[in-house]
Amino acid sequence: MQVASARKCFYLKGLNTFLVRQIGSKIRTNYLVVTVVCGLLTITICAVSIGASTALAMNKMSQSATPYDLNVLSNVSVDGDSDIAAYLAAHDITISNYAKATEQISVYEADMTYSELFEGQKVKFWPIDEKVPDSKVSVISISDLNRALAMQNKAPITLNDGQYLLNCNYNGTYRYIAAALQSHPEITVGGVTLQRAEDKVLQETYIMTSVGNNDRGTLIVPDSVTASLEKDVNALLVQYEPNADSNEILQKMIPIGLDSTHGYRYAEKNMMYETFYGLDALVSFLCCYIGLVFLLICAALLALKQLTETTDNVYRYGLLQKLGAGRRQIDHTLFVQTVVFFAIPLVVAGVYSAFLIGKAMAVVEEFMNIHIATNIGLTIVLFLLVYGSYFLATYLSCKRIVTEQRELEV
Structure with a gap:
């Protein structure tokens, strides 16, 4: 305000003298309110951004x-190279009675670890992935992958002999897999040297797991290459008939998942939805709810203060009109006042939030093992729409108050 007052070319132009004094008065008399609103808005921006971004990421x-509706995994080292459907039938679960389509595919272990695949990279994993570097790289044949994609009604992928692809849908390792693909124009698997088929990492889900997208990186190779590799997991993929009772299937699958003497485990779509929309969704909802409540409180406080002060000072606008100020000038002055009164706490809160959101995102992503940063922009836009709606309603209300007073005086 002091700088604006010192610039005479600005201060003495139009109604700027009145405008600067009005804004200065608001700052001096409302600094406690603005301080509280800044704090609440900081909490609001962080809570809404993190909560809504997490909800959007979880939904995606x-x-x-x-x-798939169901898949059943079998650990080959425990159960041998078995027929999963036959094992389930022996335990009174005849999958063919419920399924319109089934496929059994296999996942192999490469003769290299992820640390060898990531060689030359400076990697930093989430705590849950600390054992990844020492694990063998997963391998799937192109025919098994295409059979899995056909179950999803997706087009098959073409891979020539002597070529390989990489697949990854897990945010904790995706950037390292992408870098590994660029740094390995050729790779040796099972004694066979393969050339890179594409520069882009695939992001397909060929097996469901209980923790969502969890393919940390899979080599896709010709069928002939897997013949010399050790099989790690068999997976039975199932799509239900339209009238299948998923609850009945789940009840029958529970003993299979609890059998500690065998390596059969299952993941079911409805069960996974409950996981996604369980505790994590509740936390996201609470963040959004608390943030929106604080946002409405902040906007209502600012609107109330602006409306109250406009009502108290309405006679001043009448004096401006009597002194020859035009309607457009008065409306513009009122608009700038409202903009400044709403913008000051938003700008201050935005500066703090820019720092805090980054810290909060890192904590949430590490705790929940999901990537939410891509949704921050959308949630901030939604926040600004709500805040901007209150600003617009406040300005139009103040303008009506001044207009009505002007008409009464005329």
Whole structure:
């Protein structure tokens, strides 16, 4: 305000003298309110951004992570290279009675670890992935992958002999897999040297897991290459008949999942939805709810103060009119006052939030193992729409108060 007052070319132009004094008066008399609103807005921006971004990320993940109604995994080292459907039938679960389509595919172990695949990179994993570097790289044959994609009604992928692809849908390792693909124009698997087929990492889900998209990186190779590799997991993929009772299937599958003497485990779409929309969704909802409540409180406080002060000072606008100020000038002055009164706490809160959101995102992503940063922009836009709506309603209300007073005086 002092700088504006010192610039005479600005201060003495139009109604700027009145405008600067009005804004200065608001700052001096309302600094406590503005301080409280700044604090609440900081909490609001962080809570709404993190909560809504997490909800959007979880919703997207729930769709991409559940391409089948059911899949049953068998650990080959425990159960041998078995027929999963036959094992289930022996335990009174005849999958063919419920399924319109089934496929059994296999996942192999490469003769290299992820640390060898990531060689030359400076990697930093989430705590849940600390054992990844020492694990063998997963491998799937192109025919098994295409059979899995056919179950999802997706087009098959073409891969020539002597070529390989990489697949990854897990945010904790995706950037390292993408870098590994660029740094390995050729790779040796099972004694066979393969050339890179594409520069882009695939992001397909060929097996469902209980923790969502969890393919940390899979080599896709010709069928002939897997013949010399050790099989790690068999997976039975199932799509239900339209009238299948998923609850009945789940009840029958519970003993299979609890059998500690065998390595059979299952993931079911409805069960996974409950996981996605359970505790994590509740936390996201509470963040959004608390943030929106604080946002409405802040906007209502600012609107109330602006409306009250406009009502108290309405006679001043009448004096401006009597002194020859035009209607457009008065409306513009009122508009700038309202903009400044709403913008000051938003700008201050935005500066703090820009720092805090980054810290909060890192904590949430590490705790929930999901990537939410891509949704921050959308949630901030939604926040600004709500805040801007209060600003617009406040300005129009103040303008009506001044207009009505002007008409009464005329």
